[in-house]
Amino acid sequence: MRPGFSKVAVVEDDPPVMAAICAAIEKAEDMDLVNSATNLTTGKKLVLGGGFDILVCDLGLPDGDGTTLIQIASEQSQEIDIMVLTMFADHQKVLQAIRAGARGYLLKDQPLENCVDAIREIRSGGSPISPIIARLVLKQLQPAPFPQDKLAEPLSNRELETLNLLSRGFSYSEAADIMHISAHTVATYVKHIYRKLEVNSRAEAVFEASSRGILGS
């Protein structure tokens, strides 16, 4: 495996979108399209088969929810970066995907040739976030007033500061200037925040399951 080289797998049911992504990836010299699927069933096989560093996954598949695939892939390996394909980057879909294990998103209406830039960004450790999503994450991951509600992985002060600036509309580079760090570090913070969101949502799920007696003690 060459350093900086990415193996990409794509799951997307819309042929023109799939075609545009595939074309863009194949054109890029630092990445390779290793596999693709157009529905949940074949997508599962693809994910379980492995052999990729990046999974680009649509959520609205004809036979089910793409979130399932993201979760399986995320549980399978921590090394994989997962990106969701979204139409509007609306907070609900994006947050749902991040909780499942996604670390970034691609907008379907953007010229898909640019998707390789987003893939490179995420491989180098950064994640995108919109102000609305930053605000909602902030609301969810704020330090709890009661110790018993303590999050499994609370946000650090620096991460809270980052989220706060981003929710108020500052771009990564503006936020970086304010915090006297690099824009890349801001992007890395966001990725960490996403990871914590996922860990906490898992912990919540485990807690709920155990309190319902599914897991026993």
Add this chain to the structure above:
Amino acid sequence: MVQETPSGQIVHFTEADFSFSQNNPTLDDWERRALPALWLSDEARKLQSSHISVSAKVDFDGETLKDRTIAIFTENNREQVIVSVNDIPIFRNFVDNDHSVMGWNHPYLIPLSDKLLKEGDNFITVEARSSRDHALGIGSIAIGDLEPLNAQFERQYFFRIDAPKTINWIMLLLSLFVFIMWLARRQELELLWLSLTGLVWFVRNYHFFSLSAPIDLQLFQYVTYYSIYFAVAVTLAFCAEFLKLPQRKIIIVAMLSIGVLLSLSRLFLIFANQTDMASSLMTVILFGSFLLILAHHAVRNKSTPAWLLLLLLTAAALTGIHDIGRIPNINWWNGIGFHFQPYIGFLLFLIFMLSLAKRFLNALSLVEETNVYLEKRVTEATDALAASQHAQRQMEVERALETERERLMREMHDGIGSNLVTALAVARQRNYPSATITTLQKAISDLKITVDSLAPIDGDVVTLIANLRHRMEHELQQAGIASIWKVEECEPLVWMDAGHSLHLLRLLQEALSNILQHANAGSIILSCHSQARDSKEGILISIIDDGVGFTAQEKSTSKGLDFMYQRAAILKGALTISNEKGGGTAVRLWLAQNRQG
């Protein structure tokens, strides 16, 4: 013995001639003895058959008292008294041969007419009579000026008769009152013991101030004597109950049993013709042992009431010893000249009652405080309930909104959105005219803004505008326009719902579109900060570009600007669009913090 007082002279006789002869005593029968002679019963019983009696005769010189207002004062005579001067009876404290009279505690002042006095030797005879079972004795005899004797008499009468009578009757009434209270609250045993304390002490003290027995004298005597044991027992029972001593039931039963035991022992001693000194001592022992229990309790529980009761009872015990010393056949001392006992019962009763009253008042205050506290709790609970109901309704509304939003989003994702995205992808692949692609992009942008307007951001206008900038950043960059972001923290606008959000986003989107299409600008400044207008809180949102500005004609014919004004009106905001001095256009929108009023 002659006593000189400021108001006159008094002669106290320290000795007298005594005779036990019940007929006319001859000269030979008289025998000189010291006064007072309080215990003559045993002697008289030996000499006499039915009732017992004794006469005491004192001599004085009539010359010294001539032409003065004089009187005879005598006290401590048991029980009936006849006073004669020169063999002429001038006073008796009984009618006929009424043996129920008890004169022992009564002082007598007998004014004397000087006509009765002879020149030279005169004599006063005090004859005391008693029934066989009673005590017989001659107390003090004095003659002198009326004024000082009257003063002495009144003092003695007050402390021996008037005051004990008054307070004991008050005590009886209060006991009755307490007893009625106990009937209403049977569980408060202190009330029962208190009323019994008052009652038994009344019975005990009756003989101090009454001249005659209300019932058969013999029976009355027994009742009077034996009641002291029970007076002490119920007093101690009250203390035990009041202090809630551990094992107080046992203590109370023991006290009452000892009372019965002492009664029996006294009965036995009387039959055996012994003095009841032993019973008196045992009463002191009973009292003392209770004091020990009390002291133990006081030390152990550091109880202030217990210490105070201990002090009180000790004082009562000391006065008891004082009174025992005054009993005729013991006769250790005369003490203060009268018995403490009729006061002690009342004092104990009064202090007990006040302690109990204080405790009840405290309990009442506690109840009031508790009521206030409970009312407060109820108010709090009601408020909390109302708040939680409000929150629940709020949640239900939010959930309904969320469900509706999800439904709309699904429609957009699965239907129109998906089709638009596919169309755009196809158009791009096949290199359709740019107008087609732009239109499709614009349609998708509009949808995105609609989606954003639905986000639950709680009226946070800054986030809303920030997201618009985020959405349009790419387009602005492509047009070579730098965006300068100047926002401050602003209070959320609580009235800003999804519909209002959409109007705001559309308005700002239109402004940005105008810049992109017409302004030929190099940069824009996006700002948002709090600003009060006409003393109303609000926020000012502005977009200022450095482009070419616009002409008046453009302004009047532009449909887009019309829409912007319409949306501002719906938001009840103030919109101004103006050319800047240094070139470029400024769009300013002011929104009120609070839309009411």
